[in-house]
Amino acid sequence: MNKREVNQDKKLQWLEQLVGRNLLEKMLCSFSKSTGLKAILVDNKGNTLISPDHAKKDCDFxxxxxxxxxxxxxxxxxxxxxxxxASKYGEPYIFRCHAGLIMWAAPILLDEYVGSIICGQVLMWEPEDYFLEEIEEMVKGLNIDVAAVKWSASHLEIMSSDKVQAAADLLFVVANQIMQSGMTVLEQRREIAxxxxxxxxxxxxxxxxxVAMNTIESRTKRINSLEKEQELKLKVRNGEKRTAEKLLEKILVDVFSKDSNHxxxxxxxxxxxxxxxSRAxxxxxxxxxxxxxxxxxxYREILEIxxxxELCLWSKKMLETVxxxxxxxxxxxxxxxxxxAAEFIRKNYRNKLTIDNIAQAVYLSPCYVSRIFKQGLGCTLMEYLTQVRVEEAKAMLKDPKYNVMQVAEESGFEDxxxxxxxxxxxxxVTPSRYKQHAL
Structure with a gap:
């Protein structure tokens, strides 16, 4: 088997794997039986890959x-x-062969494979003398009986242009069906690959x-230990006692399980x-x-352990002490x-005060100072501010020289x-009634 035949065989095997030889032959035979025309499968070099033996034979010509x-x-x-x-345009290509017959090709494009289904061997007009003379010129140099060739040419099937186009379109449908079957297999192959x-x-x-498990595990333990220590530091700094105690227990388990005898x-x-x-x-x-x-x-206590x-128990007590x-x-x-904060309010109650003003005065966040003020005195910053203003207003209402509007303004109430x-x-009681009773 020469190189050309080997390549041809490989192409056929690849196509058969995608579509299946039985399906290819069946489709070509069905086309031939329905149209009376022979159809063969060729590769892009023109080599015939499949020409069903039980389908229509070549014409005598x-x-x-x-x-x-x-x-x-x-x-x-x-x-x-x-x-x-045909592959260039992706549609049926009607052509005249070297011997002058009308044929058509339907492209088959599957991945890197390029081929066609070839069909035809007909004429589209009645053979005239000039055509027979043209055939004689075309076959010049071939070792064949020219007279017999000319005679067979005069008996070729004649098809109208409409029928030729219809047959080409039908052949294109067959080619598309082959491509769809092949593409399905190709897609499955790609998915599997x-x-x-x-x-x-x-x-x-x-x-x-x-291979790296031991190294990774060792590094992970060190990283986890550092992360636990950093988290412990954060909890101690924030005063989260219960969470800090739980973290210390985890750290002690890591430490004592590794060096319990040292x-x-x-x-x-x-x-x-x-x-x-301590730093936390x-x-x-x-x-x-x-x-x-x-x-x-x-440090003194550690030396005596x-x-x-005993050291494990001491560690827990040490954290509790801190x-x-x-x-x-x-x-x-x-x-x-x-x-x-309370002193700042008492000194500045006449001004327009906000929680942010008060928080800045004591160098704390508004949220934090609000929370500790409520916990410590049982009222909010604004409630305390209002109470201070009312107490000041009560003192001023007892003084005859101030009317209610003056008292409101002087005690920090804008309205x-x-x-x-x-x-x-x-x-x-209202400020007016209070003033009446106070005088």
Missing amino acids: CEMIKSDSNGAKKCQRSYARACTE AQQARLAEEIQARKRAE LDTLKTRMMELVVII AVDGGAELGEVSQLNTQF TSPD MNYIETNKNQKNLQAIQK PGYFTRVFKKLEG
Whole structure:
């Protein structure tokens, strides 16, 4: 088998895998039976891939032309050119072969495969003398009986242009059906190939993961330990005692499960935790000097510990001591902030005050100062401001030189009507009635 035949065989095998030889032969045979015309499948080189044996044979004219090797090659070149033109435009291509017969090609385009279904071997007009003379010129040089060829040409089937076009369109339908069948298989193949590629990649990824598992696990433990310590620091700084205690328990499990038999190593890790917790306490507002005194006490206690169990229990108590100190310190600072806020209100009640103004005066956020003020005094900042203004208004109403409108303005109420409503709500009487009874 020469190289051309090998390539031809490969193309046919590839096409048969996509569509199936039985289906290809069945469609070509059905077309031939329905039209009375022979149909063959060729590749883009003009090589015949499928020519069903039980379908219609070549006409006598074509058989004589192909009986000569040069004639067969000319037929092949005609098929190749027709295949190229049909694939170029993607529609049926009607052409005249080298021997002068009318034929047509329907393109088949599947992925990288290019081929056509070739059909025809007819005439579209009655053969005249000049046509027979033309045929004699066309077959010159072929080792065939020219007279017999001319005689067979005069007996070729004649089809009208409409019938030729209809047959070409029908052939195009057949070609499209073949392409659709092939494309379905191609798509399935692509999906399978993509899935196999994904599976192969996943397998390789798992192998790489297994190889690096020990290293990754070790790094993960270190990262998790650092993350827990950072989270513990955040909870201590924010005074979240219960959450901090739970985090410390997790850290202790990691530390003691790894170095349970090395007391000195455990003590070193606990000292590191003391430093972390102490820094968090200072960040949370604790006094550095007082925290340093606590640390000195903690270090002395660690040195006296003689067992891991005792060290574990001490660690929990150490955190509790720091958290209680932070809470006490925070309460003291909150009380100071509340006092400063109240003092600021009493000094500036005549001005237009907002929660933001008050928060800026005590160097706290509006939300935080509002919360601790409510917790400490049982009323909101604005309620306290209103109470201060009303108390000042009561004192001024007892003075004959002030009328109600003056009292409202001087006590920080911009709207006398609002002043009257607020005053009556708190004191049970209007400012005017209160003034009458006070004088």
